[in-house]
Amino acid sequence: MPKSWTDDAPTPVVLQDHAHLKDSFFYTLKRRLLGNPLNRHSLGHQRLKKRFALGILSSDCISSSAYGSEQILIALLPAFGLAAFAILMPMTAVILVILTIITLSYRNVINVYTKTGGAYIVSRDNFGPVVAQIAAVALMLDYIVTVAIQSAAGVAAIISTFPSLLSWKIPMILLVIVILTYGNLRGVKEAGKAFAMPTYFFIGCMLIVFGMGLYRQFNGTLEVLATNNPGAIPLGEGHGLLTFAAIFILLRAFANGGSSLTGLEAISDGVALFQQPEHVNARRTLITMSVLLGTLVLGVSWFAHKIHAMPYELGTPTVISQIAKTIVGDGVFGQTMFIMVQLATMLILFAGANTTYSAFPLLCNFVATDGYLPRQLTKRGHRLAFSNGILLLSGGGIFLVLFTAGSVEHLVAFYALGVFTGFTLAGFGMVRHALRHKEGQWKAKVFINGVSGSISFAVVIIFAVVKFTEGAWLVLVTAPILVLTFLRLRRQYDREQEALVVKGHQERATSIARHDVTVLVDSVDIATVGAIRYARSLKPRNLAAVHFVIDDRHAEEIQMAWAKSDALDDVTLELIDCPDRRIANSVVDYAIRLTEKDDIELTLLLPRRSYSRFLGRLLHDQTAEQIAAPISQLPRVVATIVPFDVDRITSGAKLEVHHPHETVRVAKSVQPAPKNIAPVDIEPISHYAEDVTKIGEIQWRKRAKVHGRVTSIKTAPRGSAPSLQVEIWDETGGVSLQFLGRREIAGLEVGSQMRAEGMVGEEEGAMVILNPSYELLV
Incomplete structure (x- = not known):
């Protein structure tokens, strides 16, 4: 076969794609629903700018202001009556102090863990993997509850407007969860952009309401609502705050406000979701989020205190809707503004549910990686999102909605316990980190994080006690079971990994002197x-x-x-009796014999005929898999399944194959020179080419400068x-670049961009550039 131009070989061509598998029905459906798959090298483009990050990551926190004050009143009003409105403001102040302390603590977390942080990473690095699983379970349960409660609260805002x-x-709550799941399966960036606007819309609407409310308060026109409307939570009679029952109720109200x-x-x-520098952008977004949250919580509590906004037993109308309706009035502007506030409230609550679709899959990714x-x-899915984590989150949220009938009050019983457990472990973990490293103002960090961890731990105890009978018991029972399950999974992975570790005596693979091959035959x-x-x-x-004979005929x-087949005339066929029809056992006995x-290695080839998925399983057995499993346990015996696609033949489908001469524009080439005579138009060697040439247009035996993405490194x-x-x-x-005398190039990896220049040669009919000068591009 001619090898080069001296042998009149055909002109070499550039590398081309040759085969394309036909998409399955389910992949086609996925592509129609979610769009075309994203290239994994575009993952950097899925990072979020600060304005989008505030929308996708802060909406959960900011949206909590829509129902936090209402939950405090639900606990206080039946016990203290109208005095509950006076207690509301001091309790709100305590919550804002805790907000400030925890924000400072998490700011420190982001400063230290500049790529990815959170309670799980902090606990793992400072307390070890067992404590980290407590943080993981607590946060995962909290995220699942968040999806349910935020979706339910958003639907409550709709029902407040349209009773x-x-x-x-x-059905409306379930539809919301399905829509959120679909949006996030399409990719993080798309979901973030969709929910950035509602966050700012809600903040803007509430600031307008607060501004109008302050104006009406100062000119004395702010209305005070009646407290005896039908459906409102009944008012209790005020009594002393120092009795045991009163303290218990105050603690329950505080837990609700948490x-x-x-x-x-x-x-x-979600630090990893930010654009670079990740930790700087994340820290600024955290401070902005906390300031906005504090403003909104304070505003809602203050106006609820002023107008005596009453929670209702059915959950609607909500306290925030009553505040908006009272302040903006019943005029045309007032009705329009009220609808806008309710729309903004609904959207921010749904955006809050959407936040967990970023945090939960990332957390699961960290835990699963460990x-x-x-x-x-x-594993990332079709659109580079962690699709399995998203589906797990939505499934848990749907279960909780059905379990609690979509009641925000009942869902709150599951809420906050997990997240404050995370706050506790993050705070104490950062204390330990500061004590171990003692960098910078480490004493101040110890104080801030210690206070944050202590307060959060106190909240966990309070919440576990006062909410135990309302649903916290389920979290307290479920969490230890999940932690033990996680640890059990890790032990299983460790055992499997230990079995696959290459031992010292196995470092050097040795060849077996005698290698025999046997083909198991079921038909010719x-x-x-x-x-x-x-x-x-x-x-x-x-x-x-x-x-193996189980049927003599x-x-x-x-x-x-x-005997009749010419293709098999040089291969001996042996018939072995299998009286009990247990073919797998007979094969094992044969392999052992x-x-x-010790110097013999046996390979068993098992032809497997692949049929259609449904009818194939119905009409044919899976003998090859049943035989291969026990064979794999024998030393020096290998079972290899040789697949043959019967379904492709019966259906008439063919693998789509492109041949270079059919689909590829042949590269320009120099006019062939007479045999054994060197061509006369070879260019002088240089190290510079003026322009980059498309790879499909490079010329054999000419210098070329090419630019492309690295797809393979050998x-x-x-x-x-x-x-x-x-x-x-x-x-x-495509074209191959061959570097002789080296095994690696610093910074080179699959997927990186590379520019190279050199003389174009050939190898096995394909163009190559030997020892080119190169440049790695960022």
């Missing part, structure tokens, strides 16, 4: 012939075929067909001469 929709409450602080950890969990959750949660057909052809390519010492037919000597084995082969591609084709 006739009350009977559609549960739900306003959920979502603070989302930014530290081996405490299934590895499937580390094209699949069997293909397996025999593959067996010959293994160049075994002995090649044999074996049929069928065995006789196989023997006759074998053939490998009794390094010579350690025992051979050093060399490195790199394939780069652009939209017109």
Whole structure:
């Protein structure tokens, strides 16, 4: 075969795609629903700017202001009557102090963990993996509850505006979760952009309402609402604050108000989502979020205190809707503004639910990477989102909605316990980090984080006690079970990894002196012939075929067909009796007999005919898999399944293959020179080309400067001469770059952009550039 231009070889061509599998029905459906798959190298473009990050990561925290004050009043009013409105403001002040302390603590977390932080990472690095799983379980449960409660609260805002929709409450909540799931499966960036606007819309509407409310308060026109309306929570009679019952109720109200602080950890969990520098942008977004949250919580509590906004037993109208309606009035502007406020409230609550679709999958990714959750949660999906984590989150949220009938009050019982557990571990973890490293103002950091951890721990105890009978018991029972499950998964992964570790005596793979191959035969057909052809390519010492007889007539037919086949005339067929019809056992016995000597290795080839998925399973057994499983446990025996696609033949489908001469524009070439005479138009060697040439247009035996993405890197084995082969591609084709005398290029990795220049040669009919000058592009 001609090898070069001196032998009149055909002109070499650039590398081209040759085969494209037909998309399955489910992949086509996925692409129609979610869009075309995103290239993994565009992951950097999925990072969020600060304005979008505030929308996607802060909405959970900011939206808590829509119901935090209302939950405090729900606990206080039946016990203290109208005095509850006076207690509301001091309790709000306490919550704002806690907000400030926890914000400072998480600011420190982001400063230290500049790429990815949160309670899980802090706990893992400072307390070890067991404590970290407590943080992981607590935060995962909190995120699942967040999806349910935010979606339910958003639907409550709709029903406050349109009371006739009350009977559609549960379907509406489920529809919201499905829409959020769909949006996030399309990609983080798309979901963030969609929910950035509602965050700013809600903040703007509430600031307008607060401004109008302050004006009406100062000119004495702010209305005070009646407290005895039908459906409102009944007022209790005021009594002393120092009795045991009163203290218990105050603590329960404080626990309810603590739900306003959920979502603070989302930014530290999602530092990796920010554009560079990640930690600087995350820290600024955290401060902005906390200031906005404090303003909104203070405003809602103050106006609820002034107008005596009463919570209702059915959850609607909400306190925030009453504040808006009272302040803006009943005029045309007032009605329009009221609808806008309700719309903004609904959207920010849905955006709050959407926040967890970024934080939860990231958290699951960290935990699964450490081996405490299934590895499937580390894989990115069609649109570069962690699709399995998103689906797990939405499934948990739907379960909680159905379990609690979409009641915000009942869902609050599950709320905040998990997130304050995370606050506790993050605070104490940062205390330990400061004490171990003692960098900068470490004493101030110890104080701030210690106070944050202590207060959060106190809130956890309060919440566990006062909310125990309302649903906290379920979290307290479920969390330890999940922690033990996570630890059990890690032990299983460790055992599997230990079994796969290459031991010292296995470092150097040795060749077996005698290698035999046996093909297991069930019928004489094209699949069997293909397996025999593959067996010959293994160049075994002995090649044999074996049929285990469970039907004498069928065995006789196989023997006759074998004798007639010209393709099999050099292979011995052995018939082995299988009286109990347990083929797997007979195969194991056969393999053991053939490998009794230590220098023999046996390969068993099992032709497997692949049929259609449904009818194939119905009409045919899966014998090959049943045989391969026990064989894999024998030393020096390898079971190899040789697949043959019967369904492709019966359906008439063909693999789409492109041949270079059919689909590729042949590269320009120099006019062939007479045989054995060197061409006269070779360019002088230089190290510069003026312009970059498309790879599909480079010329054989000409210098070229090409630019493309690295798709393949092949390094010579350690025992051979050093060399490195790199394939780069652009939209017109690909070319190999060969570097002799080296095994690596610093900074080179699959997916990076590379520019190279050199003389274009050929190898095996494909164009190559030998030892080019190169430049790695960022």
